Amino acid sequence: MRLLFPECYVDTVSTASSDHSAISLSLEGAITICSPRRDYFKFDACWANEDQCRNIVHRVWENNEDSFSVKVGKIRSMLGDWQRARRSQAKREERRLKSFILRLTLGPITDESCELRRKALVDLKDVMDKDEMFWLQSSRVAWLKDGDRNSSFFHKRANGRRKKNWIEGLESEGGLE
Structure with missing residues (x-):
């Protein structure tokens, strides 16, 4: 394989919080020493419906002079x-x-104020839905990062959920049954 692609280099990147390793593929032949990552790029699902996000990605990707890794770096920074x-x-x-x-x-309650309030409530719901999607994905990222192994974190989450959903008994007028 090395004869077909002499400029390429493949390496694995280990993380302390996971039992999985990422694969780093260099298509340009530059061998880089991977240090533990400080930060990483992830695409947030809440960006998918944003025109500005599409425009940023499109602008960066149109530049044919940059390599793939440079484009990803620019997109990461700009996004x-x-x-x-x-x-x-x-x-x-x-x-x-x-x-x-x-x-x-x-x-005062008028037809105009009721209509303005209705429109403002719709706008507020839209803003809050986007924020909720951001936090929902962030919580899933934490779950995937911290709960991907048979770890104490995973067991605490599973047992905590079971305790939260447990019904001890039913209470009626006669007391606990």
Whole structure:
């Protein structure tokens, strides 16, 4: 295989929190020493419906001069910056909408105020749904990262869920049955 692709290099990257290893494939022949990763790139599911995300990926991918790894690095950097700005803007928008809805609720009730309140509630639901999707994926990432082995973390989560869902008995007017 080395004769067919003399410039390529394959290595594994171990992580302390998992019993799985990532495979690092260099197609450009540059052998890099992999240190334990400080951070990694992951695509958040909540980005999929965002036009700005698509535009960033499209802009970076159109550049034919950059290698695959350079493109991924640029996308990681640009999407990370975009996500931070997007989340802080979403938090401001959520506060603004909640304040606006409260002012409408406390003010006089008119057809116009009811319609404005309805639209603001729809907008607030949209902002909160995006935030919920972000946190849902973050919690799954933590579960996959910390619970992928037959570990104490996994057993504590499973047993905690069983204890939470356990019905000790039924209480009626006559007492505990």
